[in-house]
Amino acid sequence: MQTLHVDVDTWLHRLSPRVKLLALAAFGVLPFLTQSIPLLACANLVGAGLYFRTGLSIGDALKRLRPILISIAVLTIFAALVGPLHAAIVTALRLTALALFAATVTATTSMAAFIDEITILATPLEKLGLLKAADIGLAIGLVIRFVPEILDRYRAIREAHQARGIKVRLATTLAPLIILTLRDADNIAAAIDARGIRRQ
Numbered sequence: 001m002q003t004l005h006v007d008v009d010t011w012l013h014r015l016s017p018r019v020k021l022l023a024l025a026a027f028g029v030l031p032f033l034t035q036s037i038p039l040l041a042c043a044n045l046v047g048a049g050l051y052f053r054t055g056l057s058i059g060d061a062l063k064r065l066r067p068i069l070i071s072i073a074v075l076t077i078f079a080a081l082v083g084p085l086h087a088a089i090v091t092a093l094r095l096t097a098l099a100l101f102a103a104t105v106t107a108t109t110s111m112a113a114f115i116d117e118i119t120i121l122a123t124p125l126e127k128l129g130l131l132k133a134a135d136i137g138l139a140i141g142l143v144i145r146f147v148p149e150i151l152d153r154y155r156a157i158r159e160a161h162q163a164r165g166i167k168v169r170l171a172t173t174l175a176p177l178i179i180l181t182l183r184d185a186d187n188i189a190a191a192i193d194a195r196g197i198r199r200q
Contacts, residue, residue: 008055040093047100
């Protein structure tokens with residue numbers, strides 16, 4: 001099973017998960033406080049500088065970001081066609097900066113540490129009776145953990161279509177991907193309940 005975490009020892013890996021998550025929250029807000037292209041470009045440079053120091057090779061680092069970068073490019077083209085070019089560029093720079101910072105955190109934080117920190121951060125909400133902190137940590141951890149699995153499953157479906165000479169289309173790949181993902185989700189939920197991990 002793949003993971004987004006990169007198992008090497010860098011100063012980013014040694015940094016407290018709490019500090020990284022709080023910094024990510026701050027960087028998630030700051031790009032939306034400005035419309036300055038130079039400032040947003042600087043945020044991208046900082047994000048890229050951090051991301052390329054996570055221990056990944058340049059090829060692997062770009063490969064991980066390729067789906068989100070393609071999505072941002074499509075969104076930017078659409079935004080440029082229907083609105084001002086400046087707004088489209090600002091949107092692209094904001095989303096790219098967020099993707100770089102988020103990818104840096106996921107690459108340098110182990111899943112166990114990530115779940116522990118999310119659980120601790122959600123504990124005040126549990127004391128207010130709004131939710132169960134352990135369940136929130138587990139749910140967010142599972143979402144991040146299984147993103148590579150879903151991407152692998154999509155590639156397998158696409159290759160199966162190509163092997164059968166079927167043209168790969170979103171309409172023909174999305175349905176089996178959703179069905180297989182939901183089936184996996186059911187199996188994982190049953191395993192979690194069988195082990196008594198989730199609190200009642």
